[in-house]
Amino acid sequence: MTNASAGGPRVLLRRLREEMAAQSSPQKRLDKIVHLIAQSVVAEVCSLYLIRDGSALELFATEGLRPDAVHITRLRVGEGLVGDIAAHARPLNLFDAQAHPAYVYRPETGEEVYKSLMGVPILRGGRVVGVVLVQNRTMRHYSEEEVEALETVAMVIAEMLAAGGLTQLGSEDDVESPPDRPHYVSGAVISDGIALGHAVLHEPRVHVEHLIAEDVDSEQLRLENAVYELRSSIDQMLNTSDLSHAGEHREVLQAYRMFANDRGWLRRMIEVIKTGLTAEASVERVQNDTRARMMRQTDPYLRDRLHDLDDLANRLLRHLIGLGPSSASDDLPVDAIVIARNMGPAELLDYDKDRLRGLILEEGSSNAHVAIVARALGIPTIGRASGILDRIEQSDAVILDGDTGEIYVRPTQDVIEAYSEKARFRARKQAQYKAIRHEASVTKDGIEISLNLNAGLLVDLPHLAESGAEGIGLFRTELQFMIASTLPSQREQTQLYSSVLDSAGERPVVFRTLDIGGDKILPYMKAETEENPALGWRALRIALDRPSLLRHQVRALLGAAEGRELHLMFPMVAEVAEFVKAKALVDKELARLEKFNKPRPSKLVVGTMLEVPALIWQLDALLPLVDFVSIGSNDLLQFFFASDRGNPRVSDRYDHLSPAVLNMLRSIVVKCREYDVTLTLCGEMANKPLEAMALIGLGFRRISMSPAAIGPVKMMLRSLDAAHLERFMESLYLRGDASLRVELEEFAKNEGILIG
Numbered sequence: 001m002t003n004a005s006a007g008g009p010r011v012l013l014r015r016l017r018e019e020m021a022a023q024s025s026p027q028k029r030l031d032k033i034v035h036l037i038a039q040s041v042v043a044e045v046c047s048l049y050l051i052r053d054g055s056a057l058e059l060f061a062t063e064g065l066r067p068d069a070v071h072i073t074r075l076r077v078g079e080g081l082v083g084d085i086a087a088h089a090r091p092l093n094l095f096d097a098q099a100h101p102a103y104v105y106r107p108e109t110g111e112e113v114y115k116s117l118m119g120v121p122i123l124r125g126g127r128v129v130g131v132v133l134v135q136n137r138t139m140r141h142y143s144e145e146e147v148e149a150l151e152t153v154a155m156v157i158a159e160m161l162a163a164g165g166l167t168q169l170g171s172e173d174d175v176e177s178p179p180d181r182p183h184y185v186s187g188a189v190i191s192d193g194i195a196l197g198h199a200v201l202h203e204p205r206v207h208v209e210h211l212i213a214e215d216v217d218s219e220q221l222r223l224e225n226a227v228y229e230l231r232s233s234i235d236q237m238l239n240t241s242d243l244s245h246a247g248e249h250r251e252v253l254q255a256y257r258m259f260a261n262d263r264g265w266l267r268r269m270i271e272v273i274k275t276g277l278t279a280e281a282s283v284e285r286v287q288n289d290t291r292a293r294m295m296r297q298t299d300p301y302l303r304d305r306l307h308d309l310d311d312l313a314n315r316l317l318r319h320l321i322g323l324g325p326s327s328a329s330d331d332l333p334v335d336a337i338v339i340a341r342n343m344g345p346a347e348l349l350d351y352d353k354d355r356l357r358g359l360i361l362e363e364g365s366s367n368a369h370v371a372i373v374a375r376a377l378g379i380p381t382i383g384r385a386s387g388i389l390d391r392i393e394q395s396d397a398v399i400l401d402g403d404t405g406e407i408y409v410r411p412t413q414d415v416i417e418a419y420s421e422k423a424r425f426r427a428r429k430q431a432q433y434k435a436i437r438h439e440a441s442v443t444k445d446g447i448e449i450s451l452n453l454n455a456g457l458l459v460d461l462p463h464l465a466e467s468g469a470e471g472i473g474l475f476r477t478e479l480q481f482m483i484a485s486t487l488p489s490q491r492e493q494t495q496l497y498s499s500v501l502d503s504a505g506e507r508p509v510v511f512r513t514l515d516i517g518g519d520k521i522l523p524y525m526k527a528e529t530e531e532n533p534a535l536g537w538r539a540l541r542i543a544l545d546r547p548s549l550l551r552h553q554v555r556a557l558l559g560a561a562e563g564r565e566l567h568l569m570f571p572m573v574a575e576v577a578e579f580v581k582a583k584a585l586v587d588k589e590l591a592r593l594e595k596f597n598k599p600r601p602s603k604l605v606v607g608t609m610l611e612v613p614a615l616i617w618q619l620d621a622l623l624p625l626v627d628f629v630s631i632g633s634n635d636l637l638q639f640f641f642a643s644d645r646g647n648p649r650v651s652d653r654y655d656h657l658s659p660a661v662l663n664m665l666r667s668i669v670v671k672c673r674e675y676d677v678t679l680t681l682c683g684e685m686a687n688k689p690l691e692a693m694a695l696i697g698l699g700f701r702r703i704s705m706s707p708a709a710i711g712p713v714k715m716m717l718r719s720l721d722a723a724h725l726e727r728f729m730e731s732l733y734l735r736g737d738a739s740l741r742v743e744l745e746e747f748a749k750n751e752g753i754l755i756g
């Protein structure tokens, strides 16, 4: 490496490659490597330290120091120059190492005679797994090219350690868990259930196989071409309104474009290619360095950018390796647990459901639409699993506990056994739910409660019979629109609605008209940039401004329901006039059918969602006009508390079991009773047995929930004395507490109510 420009490092890399292919023992190979490096750099010493037990750097191999110090000398991360390199994940280049304040000397190594030192971290996935350094007796100045070359060698060593099954020798720094150690993360439950399987990284890091270049010039050309292709593909993505394939938002793409066009990035990669790596390996190495730097940032904004840069590097690698732009279904294992930062509902549906055991999102809250789809598919899901993507590799074993929000990465045998047992226990519980599915849904004191399903896709329909639900309380028609790549035609809509009605048979289905906008983006519709999309142009607002969309849908629904009952409701009604307008459109369509003597539904039942607080103060005007009201607790409560349902930072900030919420809901119950109008609640609040219990205590007699919730909620209500609960709750309404959860839990416990 003294003559880096004359191909020194490349010769070394070639010899390392031969060494990688050799059949010798791991220790022998490491000994040979340090020997080769020392020879190439013309250094008296080359030593390799690997991290053990999370925080100690152990001398694993040396050329030049005393051989008996190997596996004896240990330094903490942060201790001495070696520890300093590991702690900061950056090189040190010191012509007078002993003058450095961090210098410490270990007598067993005999290193006191060496003056100059050049050391670099060994990084894998941006994490420090060890340190490699050279030392000389003289006060030697190592050049920047030499540092660069040693970093390249360190990357090859990192790959070799992993490929040769040597990772159990090296481990992580004291902050992060090592890639091969068990790791535990706790998140928030989105969809319950237990899953044991293997990690599939949504847009996983591409594995680079060929590290060492045959010909530097052709590698540079490959890289330049791939960067050009990447830039064009990002431009193309940005220029079309179809962002669904990107699975990212526009701003992210704009950031990609900015990063992709960053000249410094390309220049860095070319510099690395010149040290002898392939184009792929140079992308990976530069990204490793970036990760190492950025993972030490505490600023969440900057850490977030890291994922963007990771994605970009991945896309570039996919271009280089000739893979398609997405990885959703590439070689999905039969027990896939998909890990993503976040994703949209359509992206989840790209995965083969039969192979999908679980979903883990770094962000993502329980009201987001991907969460709703995950629940509809019965996929155990955990959100807010902070930092998981930094600690997991493709194909790692994972256990996901959707009851408690716990995630075990690379679990130990005893955890696997405990969870296998837990999974069996759950299966027994499921069997109990199944056993009561044909039993009456009635409280101990004889009050009938109608339990219904929330659905939105044909895949949901089998749940009707399986769960014993009375009907579909909410059919989200927008899901068909969200997963399609073009606007579904009226005929396609009719087909779906009639298949739904066919499968539901005698059970009623409440279709909600299109609820798009907000977080429900249609890939083929030009997205307007809105400052507050949840409060923006969405749902019925779009429908009333673009009546042809609603008209086609209503025609499709009326057509599908011919000779059968049709239950319809409108989303996001904020004022009575909006309901009146939408209802008038339906009446007009019905009259049209009558006029032309076309088949019509046997009965038309039209109601509204109640999810905008303003409507609560218009109930006296509204209730005489509607057949039913269905509370959308997801939106109603996000507006009620002014806390974004899709923002994990605030979505769970306020407890829905608070006097404020209970009083508000109670006032709606009272009004609906006064006007004798059927009241339902179809938000996620009904999913949890304790919350469902509180709803019954408030006077709700009909609720709609995700399929997995029916069994537990039914079990709960069959053990409940509703009149007793109603009396108990009277004492709660005037309380000033932020939450009444504990009181309600106590009540359930004392009364022997099965809340799971």
Ligand code: PEP
Residues within 6 Å of the ligand: 474, 476, 515, 611, 631, 632, 633, 634, 635, 636, 682, 683, 684
């Ligand atoms: C709600 O807002 O509670 C609801 C049921 O509708 P969605 O979750 O589809 O917005």
Ligand code: MG
Residues within 6 Å of the ligand: 571, 611, 632, 634, 635
């Ligand atoms: Mg809603």
